[in-house]
Amino acid sequence: MQTFDLAVIGSGPGGYRAAVLAALRGLKVAIVEKGEWGGCCLNRGCVPKKAWYHSARLLAANREFTARGIHGELNGDLHGAWRHQRDIVVRVRDSYTDYLKRLGIKTFHGAARFLDSTTLAAGDSMRITAGHVIVATGSSPFIPAGLPLARDRIISTDDLFDREPPAGRRVALIGSGVVGAEFAFILGMFGLDVVWLMQQEPLSRSAYSAPARKALLEAWSALGIRPRTASRITAAEVGADGVVLTLPDGSRETVDWVLLGAGRVPHTAGLGLAAAGVGVDSEGYIKVDAYQQTSAPSIYAIGDVANRAMTSNHALAAAAVAVANIIEPQSRQRDDDAVPEVVYSALELARIGLNEDLAEARDIEPAIGFTAFEANPAALGQGDTRGFVRLIADMDSGRLLGAEIVGRDAAELIHILGVEFGTADALKKLAGAAYNHPTRAEEILNAAETLASRWRLGEHVFGATADPAKPAD
Numbered sequence: 001m002q003t004f005d006l007a008v009i010g011s012g013p014g015g016y017r018a019a020v021l022a023a024l025r026g027l028k029v030a031i032v033e034k035g036e037w038g039g040c041c042l043n044r045g046c047v048p049k050k051a052w053y054h055s056a057r058l059l060a061a062n063r064e065f066t067a068r069g070i071h072g073e074l075n076g077d078l079h080g081a082w083r084h085q086r087d088i089v090v091r092v093r094d095s096y097t098d099y100l101k102r103l104g105i106k107t108f109h110g111a112a113r114f115l116d117s118t119t120l121a122a123g124d125s126m127r128i129t130a131g132h133v134i135v136a137t138g139s140s141p142f143i144p145a146g147l148p149l150a151r152d153r154i155i156s157t158d159d160l161f162d163r164e165p166p167a168g169r170r171v172a173l174i175g176s177g178v179v180g181a182e183f184a185f186i187l188g189m190f191g192l193d194v195v196w197l198m199q200q201e202p203l204s205r206s207a208y209s210a211p212a213r214k215a216l217l218e219a220w221s222a223l224g225i226r227p228r229t230a231s232r233i234t235a236a237e238v239g240a241d242g243v244v245l246t247l248p249d250g251s252r253e254t255v256d257w258v259l260l261g262a263g264r265v266p267h268t269a270g271l272g273l274a275a276a277g278v279g280v281d282s283e284g285y286i287k288v289d290a291y292q293q294t295s296a297p298s299i300y301a302i303g304d305v306a307n308r309a310m311t312s313n314h315a316l317a318a319a320a321v322a323v324a325n326i327i328e329p330q331s332r333q334r335d336d337d338a339v340p341e342v343v344y345s346a347l348e349l350a351r352i353g354l355n356e357d358l359a360e361a362r363d364i365e366p367a368i369g370f371t372a373f374e375a376n377p378a379a380l381g382q383g384d385t386r387g388f389v390r391l392i393a394d395m396d397s398g399r400l401l402g403a404e405i406v407g408r409d410a411a412e413l414i415h416i417l418g419v420e421f422g423t424a425d426a427l428k429k430l431a432g433a434a435y436n437h438p439t440r441a442e443e444i445l446n447a448a449e450t451l452a453s454r455w456r457l458g459e460h461v462f463g464a465t466a467d468p469a470k471p472a473d
Helices: 013-024 039-044 046-064 078-102 157-162 178-189 210-222 312-327 356-361 377-382 410-420 426-432 442-455
Strands: 002-009 029-033 106-109 112-116 119-122 126-135 139-141 154-156 170-174 193-197 235-239 242-246 252-255 257-260 264-266 299-301 341-343 349-353 366-372 388-394 400-406
Touching: 002 013, 013 029, 013 039, 013 078, 013 312, 029 126, 039 046, 039 078, 039 157, 046 078, 046 178, 078 106, 126 312, 139 157, 154 157, 157 257, 170 178, 170 242, 170 252, 178 193, 178 210, 178 341, 193 252, 210 349, 210 388, 210 400, 242 257, 299 312, 341 410, 349 410, 356 366, 356 388, 356 400, 366 442, 388 442, 400 410, 400 426, 410 426, 410 442, 426 442
Parallel strands: 002 029, 002 126, 029 106, 126 299, 154 257, 170 193, 170 257
Antiparallel strands: 112 119, 119 126, 139 264, 235 242, 242 252, 341 349, 349 400, 366 388, 388 400
Protein backbone atom coordinates (compact mmCIF):
# COMPACT_ATOMS: atom_id res chain seq x y z
CA MET A 1 0.00 0.00 0.00
CA GLN A 2 1.34 3.40 -1.01
CA THR A 3 0.04 6.65 0.45
CA PHE A 4 -0.29 10.01 -1.30
CA ASP A 5 -1.77 13.43 -0.69
CA LEU A 6 -3.53 13.26 -4.06
CA ALA A 7 -4.31 10.48 -6.51
CA VAL A 8 -5.48 11.41 -10.01
CA ILE A 9 -7.37 8.91 -12.16
CA GLY A 10 -6.78 9.64 -15.84
CA SER A 11 -3.87 11.35 -17.58
CA GLY A 12 -5.67 13.49 -20.14
CA PRO A 13 -5.27 17.28 -20.13
CA GLY A 14 -7.30 17.73 -16.95
CA GLY A 15 -5.70 14.89 -15.02
CA TYR A 16 -2.22 15.81 -16.19
CA ARG A 17 -2.61 19.46 -15.24
CA ALA A 18 -4.10 18.59 -11.87
CA ALA A 19 -1.17 16.31 -11.07
CA VAL A 20 1.37 18.92 -12.18
CA LEU A 21 -0.26 21.80 -10.29
CA ALA A 22 -0.53 19.73 -7.12
CA ALA A 23 3.10 18.62 -7.33
CA LEU A 24 4.23 22.19 -7.90
CA ARG A 25 2.34 23.14 -4.73
CA GLY A 26 4.25 20.52 -2.75
CA LEU A 27 1.75 17.65 -2.62
CA LYS A 28 2.79 14.03 -2.95
CA VAL A 29 0.95 12.96 -6.11
CA ALA A 30 0.12 9.73 -7.94
CA ILE A 31 -1.55 9.46 -11.33
CA VAL A 32 -3.19 6.28 -12.64
CA GLU A 33 -3.81 5.61 -16.34
CA LYS A 34 -5.21 2.43 -17.87
CA GLY A 35 -4.56 3.41 -21.48
CA GLU A 36 -1.97 5.53 -23.24
CA TRP A 37 -0.45 8.39 -21.29
CA GLY A 38 -2.02 11.68 -22.31
CA GLY A 39 -5.57 10.39 -22.63
CA CYS A 40 -7.88 11.15 -25.53
CA CYS A 41 -6.70 14.71 -26.19
CA LEU A 42 -3.10 13.76 -26.81
CA ASN A 43 -3.56 10.42 -28.52
CA ARG A 44 -6.82 10.67 -30.45
CA GLY A 45 -8.17 14.16 -30.04
CA CYS A 46 -7.18 17.79 -30.05
CA VAL A 47 -3.40 17.42 -30.43
CA PRO A 48 -3.24 15.14 -33.49
CA LYS A 49 -6.40 16.68 -34.96
CA LYS A 50 -4.77 20.11 -34.82
CA ALA A 51 -1.88 18.73 -36.91
CA TRP A 52 -4.36 17.47 -39.51
CA TYR A 53 -6.19 20.80 -39.39
CA HIS A 54 -3.04 22.78 -40.13
CA SER A 55 -2.33 20.57 -43.15
CA ALA A 56 -5.93 20.94 -44.32
CA ARG A 57 -5.59 24.74 -44.10
CA LEU A 58 -2.54 24.61 -46.36
CA LEU A 59 -4.44 22.51 -48.87
CA ALA A 60 -7.39 24.93 -48.80
CA ALA A 61 -5.11 27.96 -49.19
CA ASN A 62 -3.50 26.29 -52.20
CA ARG A 63 -6.51 27.42 -54.24
CA GLU A 64 -5.43 31.05 -53.85
CA PHE A 65 -1.68 30.62 -54.38
CA THR A 66 -1.61 31.70 -58.02
CA ALA A 67 -3.03 35.14 -57.21
CA ARG A 68 -0.15 35.61 -54.76
CA GLY A 69 2.48 34.76 -57.36
CA ILE A 70 3.01 31.25 -56.02
CA HIS A 71 2.75 28.52 -58.63
CA GLY A 72 2.41 24.78 -58.22
CA GLU A 73 -0.17 22.46 -56.77
CA LEU A 74 -0.46 20.69 -53.43
CA ASN A 75 -2.07 17.28 -53.08
CA GLY A 76 -3.18 15.74 -49.82
CA ASP A 77 -2.20 12.27 -48.63
CA LEU A 78 -4.37 11.31 -45.65
CA HIS A 79 -2.23 8.28 -44.83
CA GLY A 80 0.93 10.40 -44.85
CA ALA A 81 -0.82 12.95 -42.65
CA TRP A 82 -1.85 10.16 -40.28
CA ARG A 83 1.78 9.10 -39.87
CA HIS A 84 2.80 12.73 -39.32
CA GLN A 85 0.32 13.21 -36.49
CA ARG A 86 1.46 9.96 -34.87
CA ASP A 87 5.03 11.29 -34.80
CA ILE A 88 3.81 14.45 -33.09
CA VAL A 89 1.86 12.42 -30.53
CA VAL A 90 4.94 10.38 -29.63
CA ARG A 91 7.08 13.51 -29.22
CA VAL A 92 4.52 15.23 -27.00
CA ARG A 93 3.93 12.08 -24.95
CA ASP A 94 7.67 11.64 -24.32
CA SER A 95 7.92 15.23 -23.11
CA TYR A 96 4.78 14.79 -21.01
CA THR A 97 5.93 11.65 -19.18
CA ASP A 98 9.41 13.08 -18.67
CA TYR A 99 7.94 16.12 -16.93
CA LEU A 100 5.88 13.94 -14.61
CA LYS A 101 9.04 12.10 -13.60
CA ARG A 102 11.00 15.31 -13.03
CA LEU A 103 8.25 16.56 -10.72
CA GLY A 104 8.38 13.35 -8.71
CA ILE A 105 4.83 12.31 -9.63
CA LYS A 106 4.36 8.57 -9.20
CA THR A 107 2.76 6.92 -12.24
CA PHE A 108 0.74 3.70 -12.22
CA HIS A 109 -0.42 1.91 -15.34
CA GLY A 110 -3.68 0.00 -14.94
CA ALA A 111 -7.39 0.42 -14.40
CA ALA A 112 -8.25 2.33 -11.21
CA ARG A 113 -11.18 1.33 -9.01
CA PHE A 114 -12.42 2.79 -5.75
CA LEU A 115 -12.46 0.41 -2.80
CA ASP A 116 -13.69 3.24 -0.57
CA SER A 117 -13.46 7.03 -0.66
CA THR A 118 -9.72 7.09 0.07
CA THR A 119 -8.48 3.76 -1.29
CA LEU A 120 -7.90 2.78 -4.91
CA ALA A 121 -7.00 -0.44 -6.60
CA ALA A 122 -4.60 0.32 -9.46
CA GLY A 123 -4.44 -2.64 -11.78
CA ASP A 124 -4.60 -6.16 -10.39
CA SER A 125 -2.34 -5.88 -7.37
CA MET A 126 -1.45 -2.30 -6.41
CA ARG A 127 -3.35 -0.46 -3.66
CA ILE A 128 -3.18 3.31 -3.15
CA THR A 129 -4.52 5.49 -0.35
CA ALA A 130 -4.87 9.23 -0.81
CA GLY A 131 -6.16 12.15 1.20
CA HIS A 132 -7.90 13.37 -1.95
CA VAL A 133 -8.73 11.88 -5.35
CA ILE A 134 -9.48 13.64 -8.63
CA VAL A 135 -11.44 11.65 -11.23
CA ALA A 136 -10.47 12.71 -14.75
CA THR A 137 -11.39 9.65 -16.79
CA GLY A 138 -12.73 11.51 -19.81
CA SER A 139 -15.21 10.12 -22.29
CA SER A 140 -15.81 7.50 -24.97
CA PRO A 141 -17.31 7.86 -28.46
CA PHE A 142 -21.10 7.70 -28.68
CA ILE A 143 -22.13 4.87 -30.98
CA PRO A 144 -25.58 5.54 -32.51
CA ALA A 145 -28.15 2.77 -32.54
CA GLY A 146 -28.06 0.87 -35.80
CA LEU A 147 -24.44 1.79 -36.52
CA PRO A 148 -22.34 -0.79 -34.66
CA LEU A 149 -18.59 -0.53 -35.10
CA ALA A 150 -17.10 -2.70 -37.84
CA ARG A 151 -13.35 -2.58 -38.45
CA ASP A 152 -12.45 -0.44 -41.49
CA ARG A 153 -16.12 0.01 -42.33
CA ILE A 154 -17.87 1.78 -39.44
CA ILE A 155 -15.34 3.47 -37.17
CA SER A 156 -15.24 6.05 -34.38
CA THR A 157 -12.92 9.04 -34.30
CA ASP A 158 -10.87 7.12 -31.71
CA ASP A 159 -10.39 4.37 -34.30
CA LEU A 160 -9.35 6.90 -36.94
CA PHE A 161 -6.46 8.06 -34.77
CA ASP A 162 -5.51 4.60 -33.52
CA ARG A 163 -5.20 2.98 -36.96
CA GLU A 164 -4.42 4.27 -40.43
CA PRO A 165 -7.54 5.44 -42.28
CA PRO A 166 -9.49 2.73 -44.14
CA ALA A 167 -9.11 2.31 -47.87
CA GLY A 168 -11.52 4.15 -50.15
CA ARG A 169 -12.23 7.83 -50.69
CA ARG A 170 -16.02 7.98 -50.29
CA VAL A 171 -16.79 8.38 -46.59
CA ALA A 172 -19.99 9.09 -44.70
CA LEU A 173 -19.49 11.45 -41.77
CA ILE A 174 -22.14 11.30 -39.04
CA GLY A 175 -22.68 14.21 -36.65
CA SER A 176 -23.63 17.90 -36.58
CA GLY A 177 -21.47 19.01 -33.66
CA VAL A 178 -17.92 20.27 -33.39
CA VAL A 179 -16.36 16.90 -34.32
CA GLY A 180 -18.43 16.70 -37.49
CA ALA A 181 -17.73 20.34 -38.36
CA GLU A 182 -13.99 19.82 -38.06
CA PHE A 183 -13.66 16.47 -39.81
CA ALA A 184 -15.87 17.55 -42.72
CA PHE A 185 -13.20 20.15 -43.51
CA ILE A 186 -10.18 17.97 -42.80
CA LEU A 187 -11.32 14.97 -44.82
CA GLY A 188 -12.64 17.14 -47.63
CA MET A 189 -9.35 18.97 -48.02
CA PHE A 190 -7.48 15.67 -48.20
CA GLY A 191 -9.49 14.75 -51.26
CA LEU A 192 -12.12 12.47 -49.77
CA ASP A 193 -15.67 12.54 -51.08
CA VAL A 194 -17.48 13.35 -47.82
CA VAL A 195 -21.17 12.51 -47.45
CA TRP A 196 -21.96 14.54 -44.34
CA LEU A 197 -25.17 13.33 -42.68
CA MET A 198 -26.99 14.77 -39.67
CA GLN A 199 -30.42 15.49 -38.28
CA GLN A 200 -30.07 19.19 -37.40
CA GLU A 201 -28.12 22.10 -38.85
CA PRO A 202 -24.39 22.04 -38.04
CA LEU A 203 -23.56 23.54 -34.62
CA SER A 204 -27.24 24.32 -34.02
CA ARG A 205 -26.88 23.21 -30.39
CA SER A 206 -23.83 25.37 -29.79
CA ALA A 207 -23.66 28.90 -28.40
CA TYR A 208 -22.30 30.35 -31.65
CA SER A 209 -24.39 33.10 -33.18
CA ALA A 210 -26.43 32.76 -36.35
CA PRO A 211 -23.99 35.07 -38.23
CA ALA A 212 -21.06 32.87 -37.17
CA ARG A 213 -22.77 29.68 -38.30
CA LYS A 214 -23.80 31.32 -41.58
CA ALA A 215 -20.22 32.41 -42.26
CA LEU A 216 -19.00 28.87 -41.69
CA LEU A 217 -21.71 27.42 -43.97
CA GLU A 218 -20.58 29.80 -46.71
CA ALA A 219 -16.94 28.77 -46.21
CA TRP A 220 -17.89 25.10 -46.48
CA SER A 221 -19.96 25.73 -49.58
CA ALA A 222 -17.04 27.47 -51.31
CA LEU A 223 -14.99 24.30 -50.74
CA GLY A 224 -17.73 21.96 -51.93
CA ILE A 225 -18.61 20.76 -48.42
CA ARG A 226 -22.37 20.49 -47.98
CA PRO A 227 -24.08 19.19 -44.84
CA ARG A 228 -27.24 17.15 -45.35
CA THR A 229 -29.83 17.66 -42.61
CA ALA A 230 -32.83 15.46 -41.77
CA SER A 231 -30.60 12.53 -42.69
CA ARG A 232 -30.41 10.35 -39.61
CA ILE A 233 -29.44 6.81 -40.67
CA THR A 234 -32.28 4.29 -40.45
CA ALA A 235 -30.27 1.22 -41.52
CA ALA A 236 -26.70 0.24 -42.35
CA GLU A 237 -25.57 -2.81 -44.30
CA VAL A 238 -21.88 -3.65 -44.04
CA GLY A 239 -20.47 -5.60 -46.97
CA ALA A 240 -17.13 -6.66 -48.32
CA ASP A 241 -16.93 -3.62 -50.58
CA GLY A 242 -18.39 -0.92 -48.35
CA VAL A 243 -21.44 0.21 -46.40
CA VAL A 244 -24.94 0.89 -47.71
CA LEU A 245 -26.82 3.47 -45.66
CA THR A 246 -30.57 3.97 -45.74
CA LEU A 247 -31.85 7.49 -45.11
CA PRO A 248 -35.26 8.61 -43.76
CA ASP A 249 -36.65 9.31 -47.23
CA GLY A 250 -35.83 5.76 -48.31
CA SER A 251 -32.84 6.74 -50.44
CA ARG A 252 -29.60 4.81 -50.09
CA GLU A 253 -25.99 5.93 -50.02
CA THR A 254 -23.10 3.58 -50.70
CA VAL A 255 -19.80 4.57 -49.13
CA ASP A 256 -16.44 2.92 -48.55
CA TRP A 257 -16.53 3.61 -44.82
CA VAL A 258 -18.39 5.54 -42.13
CA LEU A 259 -16.88 7.88 -39.53
CA LEU A 260 -18.96 8.38 -36.38
CA GLY A 261 -18.63 11.89 -34.99
CA ALA A 262 -21.92 12.17 -33.11
CA GLY A 263 -20.51 13.07 -29.72
CA ARG A 264 -19.12 11.32 -26.67
CA VAL A 265 -20.34 9.92 -23.36
CA PRO A 266 -18.70 10.22 -19.91
CA HIS A 267 -16.48 7.29 -19.02
CA THR A 268 -17.29 5.95 -15.54
CA ALA A 269 -17.56 2.20 -16.15
CA GLY A 270 -15.62 0.08 -13.66
CA LEU A 271 -14.59 2.95 -11.39
CA GLY A 272 -16.52 1.70 -8.36
CA LEU A 273 -18.02 5.12 -7.72
CA ALA A 274 -20.77 3.71 -5.51
CA ALA A 275 -18.17 2.24 -3.14
CA ALA A 276 -16.73 5.73 -2.73
CA GLY A 277 -20.10 7.43 -2.29
CA VAL A 278 -19.80 9.40 -5.54
CA GLY A 279 -23.10 10.23 -7.24
CA VAL A 280 -23.81 10.39 -10.97
CA ASP A 281 -26.74 11.91 -12.84
CA SER A 282 -29.17 10.24 -15.24
CA GLU A 283 -26.79 10.71 -18.18
CA GLY A 284 -23.78 9.23 -16.40
CA TYR A 285 -21.95 12.46 -15.52
CA ILE A 286 -20.40 12.66 -12.08
CA LYS A 287 -22.23 15.26 -10.03
CA VAL A 288 -19.98 18.12 -8.88
CA ASP A 289 -20.55 21.45 -7.19
CA ALA A 290 -19.02 24.84 -8.00
CA TYR A 291 -15.74 23.67 -6.42
CA GLN A 292 -15.55 20.50 -8.60
CA GLN A 293 -16.28 18.51 -5.44
CA THR A 294 -18.39 15.35 -5.64
CA SER A 295 -20.83 13.98 -3.06
CA ALA A 296 -17.80 12.40 -1.37
CA PRO A 297 -15.95 15.35 0.22
CA SER A 298 -12.45 14.03 -0.48
CA ILE A 299 -13.16 13.28 -4.15
CA TYR A 300 -13.26 15.78 -7.02
CA ALA A 301 -14.15 15.24 -10.69
CA ILE A 302 -13.09 17.27 -13.73
CA GLY A 303 -13.27 17.24 -17.51
CA ASP A 304 -15.59 15.26 -19.77
CA VAL A 305 -16.70 12.99 -16.96
CA ALA A 306 -18.20 15.96 -15.10
CA ASN A 307 -18.91 18.65 -17.70
CA ARG A 308 -21.26 18.49 -20.68
CA ALA A 309 -19.10 20.96 -22.60
CA MET A 310 -16.58 18.13 -23.02
CA THR A 311 -13.62 20.21 -24.13
CA SER A 312 -9.98 20.05 -23.09
CA ASN A 313 -10.20 23.75 -22.27
CA HIS A 314 -12.85 23.07 -19.64
CA ALA A 315 -10.86 20.15 -18.25
CA LEU A 316 -7.73 22.28 -17.88
CA ALA A 317 -9.65 25.08 -16.17
CA ALA A 318 -11.40 22.64 -13.83
CA ALA A 319 -8.08 21.07 -12.85
CA ALA A 320 -6.89 24.40 -11.46
CA VAL A 321 -10.16 24.82 -9.55
CA ALA A 322 -10.01 21.35 -8.02
CA VAL A 323 -6.38 21.62 -6.91
CA ALA A 324 -6.95 25.08 -5.43
CA ASN A 325 -9.83 23.74 -3.34
CA ILE A 326 -7.90 20.68 -2.21
CA ILE A 327 -5.17 22.96 -0.89
CA GLU A 328 -7.54 25.60 0.48
CA PRO A 329 -11.15 24.33 0.67
CA GLN A 330 -13.79 26.43 -1.12
CA SER A 331 -11.27 29.02 -2.21
CA ARG A 332 -12.08 28.96 -5.92
CA GLN A 333 -15.22 28.34 -7.94
CA ARG A 334 -15.54 27.16 -11.52
CA ASP A 335 -16.54 29.69 -14.17
CA ASP A 336 -17.45 27.97 -17.42
CA ASP A 337 -18.30 31.34 -18.97
CA ALA A 338 -14.61 32.30 -18.83
CA VAL A 339 -13.42 29.22 -20.74
CA PRO A 340 -12.97 29.76 -24.51
CA GLU A 341 -14.52 27.39 -27.05
CA VAL A 342 -13.16 26.91 -30.57
CA VAL A 343 -14.14 25.17 -33.81
CA TYR A 344 -11.28 24.46 -36.24
CA SER A 345 -12.87 24.14 -39.65
CA ALA A 346 -13.13 25.88 -43.02
CA LEU A 347 -13.41 29.02 -40.92
CA GLU A 348 -12.26 29.22 -37.32
CA LEU A 349 -14.91 30.08 -34.75
CA ALA A 350 -13.96 31.10 -31.23
CA ARG A 351 -16.10 32.38 -28.39
CA ILE A 352 -16.04 33.15 -24.69
CA GLY A 353 -18.69 34.16 -22.19
CA LEU A 354 -22.35 34.80 -22.98
CA ASN A 355 -24.15 35.23 -26.27
CA GLU A 356 -27.22 37.44 -26.62
CA ASP A 357 -29.68 34.67 -25.78
CA LEU A 358 -27.82 33.66 -22.63
CA ALA A 359 -27.53 37.29 -21.55
CA GLU A 360 -31.24 37.89 -22.01
CA ALA A 361 -32.02 34.67 -20.12
CA ARG A 362 -30.20 36.26 -17.17
CA ASP A 363 -32.25 39.47 -17.54
CA ILE A 364 -29.32 41.39 -19.01
CA GLU A 365 -29.87 43.67 -22.01
CA PRO A 366 -26.90 43.15 -24.36
CA ALA A 367 -25.09 45.77 -26.44
CA ILE A 368 -23.02 44.65 -29.43
CA GLY A 369 -19.71 45.93 -30.74
CA PHE A 370 -19.02 44.60 -34.24
CA THR A 371 -16.15 44.92 -36.70
CA ALA A 372 -15.39 42.86 -39.80
CA PHE A 373 -12.04 41.80 -41.25
CA GLU A 374 -12.99 42.85 -44.79
CA ALA A 375 -10.97 46.08 -44.63
CA ASN A 376 -8.34 44.92 -42.13
CA PRO A 377 -4.86 45.48 -43.65
CA ALA A 378 -3.41 42.30 -42.18
CA ALA A 379 -6.34 40.22 -43.42
CA LEU A 380 -6.04 41.77 -46.89
CA GLY A 381 -2.34 40.93 -46.93
CA GLN A 382 -3.12 37.35 -45.96
CA GLY A 383 -5.74 37.13 -48.69
CA ASP A 384 -8.44 36.08 -46.23
CA THR A 385 -10.87 38.80 -45.17
CA ARG A 386 -13.69 36.53 -44.04
CA GLY A 387 -15.11 36.85 -40.56
CA PHE A 388 -15.58 39.39 -37.81
CA VAL A 389 -15.26 40.28 -34.13
CA ARG A 390 -18.37 40.65 -31.97
CA LEU A 391 -18.18 41.89 -28.38
CA ILE A 392 -21.19 41.65 -26.09
CA ALA A 393 -21.56 44.03 -23.16
CA ASP A 394 -24.14 44.81 -20.50
CA MET A 395 -26.22 47.72 -21.80
CA ASP A 396 -26.56 49.14 -18.26
CA SER A 397 -23.05 48.86 -16.88
CA GLY A 398 -20.75 48.38 -19.86
CA ARG A 399 -19.37 45.17 -18.38
CA LEU A 400 -17.99 42.77 -21.00
CA LEU A 401 -20.27 39.71 -21.12
CA GLY A 402 -18.86 37.72 -24.01
CA ALA A 403 -17.12 37.73 -27.34
CA GLU A 404 -17.07 35.88 -30.62
CA ILE A 405 -14.35 35.88 -33.25
CA VAL A 406 -14.85 34.34 -36.67
CA GLY A 407 -12.02 33.98 -39.17
CA ARG A 408 -8.38 33.12 -39.51
CA ASP A 409 -6.47 32.74 -36.22
CA ALA A 410 -9.64 33.22 -34.15
CA ALA A 411 -8.41 30.54 -31.76
CA GLU A 412 -5.35 32.62 -30.90
CA LEU A 413 -7.08 36.00 -30.87
CA ILE A 414 -9.71 34.90 -28.35
CA HIS A 415 -6.99 34.75 -25.67
CA ILE A 416 -6.62 38.54 -25.77
CA LEU A 417 -10.19 38.74 -24.57
CA GLY A 418 -9.80 35.82 -22.19
CA VAL A 419 -7.10 37.59 -20.18
CA GLU A 420 -9.42 40.47 -19.34
CA PHE A 421 -12.68 38.56 -19.33
CA GLY A 422 -14.53 38.80 -16.03
CA THR A 423 -12.84 41.99 -14.85
CA ALA A 424 -15.04 45.02 -14.22
CA ASP A 425 -13.01 47.27 -16.53
CA ALA A 426 -12.30 44.82 -19.36
CA LEU A 427 -13.63 47.11 -22.10
CA LYS A 428 -11.67 50.05 -20.77
CA LYS A 429 -8.43 48.04 -20.81
CA LEU A 430 -9.08 46.59 -24.26
CA ALA A 431 -9.88 50.01 -25.69
CA GLY A 432 -6.87 51.66 -24.03
CA ALA A 433 -4.25 49.05 -24.87
CA ALA A 434 -1.58 49.47 -27.56
CA TYR A 435 -1.78 47.04 -30.49
CA ASN A 436 0.71 46.00 -33.14
CA HIS A 437 -0.10 47.24 -36.66
CA PRO A 438 -1.10 45.78 -39.02
CA THR A 439 -2.71 42.81 -37.25
CA ARG A 440 -6.05 41.11 -37.03
CA ALA A 441 -6.04 41.88 -33.31
CA GLU A 442 -6.72 45.54 -34.15
CA GLU A 443 -10.33 44.58 -34.87
CA ILE A 444 -10.66 43.73 -31.17
CA LEU A 445 -9.51 47.29 -30.48
CA ASN A 446 -12.03 48.69 -32.95
CA ALA A 447 -14.92 46.71 -31.47
CA ALA A 448 -13.86 47.60 -27.92
CA GLU A 449 -13.58 51.32 -28.77
CA THR A 450 -17.06 51.28 -30.28
CA LEU A 451 -18.53 49.85 -27.10
CA ALA A 452 -16.32 51.77 -24.67
CA SER A 453 -17.38 55.08 -26.17
CA ARG A 454 -21.00 54.27 -25.33
CA TRP A 455 -20.20 54.42 -21.60
CA ARG A 456 -17.15 56.70 -21.92
CA LEU A 457 -15.02 53.88 -20.54
CA GLY A 458 -11.97 54.86 -22.58
CA GLU A 459 -11.45 58.33 -21.15
CA HIS A 460 -7.69 58.12 -21.57
CA VAL A 461 -8.33 57.37 -25.23
CA PHE A 462 -11.22 59.74 -25.95
CA GLY A 463 -10.61 62.41 -23.35
CA ALA A 464 -13.93 61.86 -21.57
CA THR A 465 -14.22 62.36 -17.82
CA ALA A 466 -17.90 61.57 -17.26
CA ASP A 467 -19.24 58.85 -15.01
CA PRO A 468 -17.95 55.60 -16.65
CA ALA A 469 -21.11 53.73 -15.71
CA LYS A 470 -23.39 56.23 -17.46
CA PRO A 471 -24.13 55.61 -21.17
CA ALA A 472 -23.14 58.43 -23.47
CA ASP A 473 -25.92 60.56 -24.92
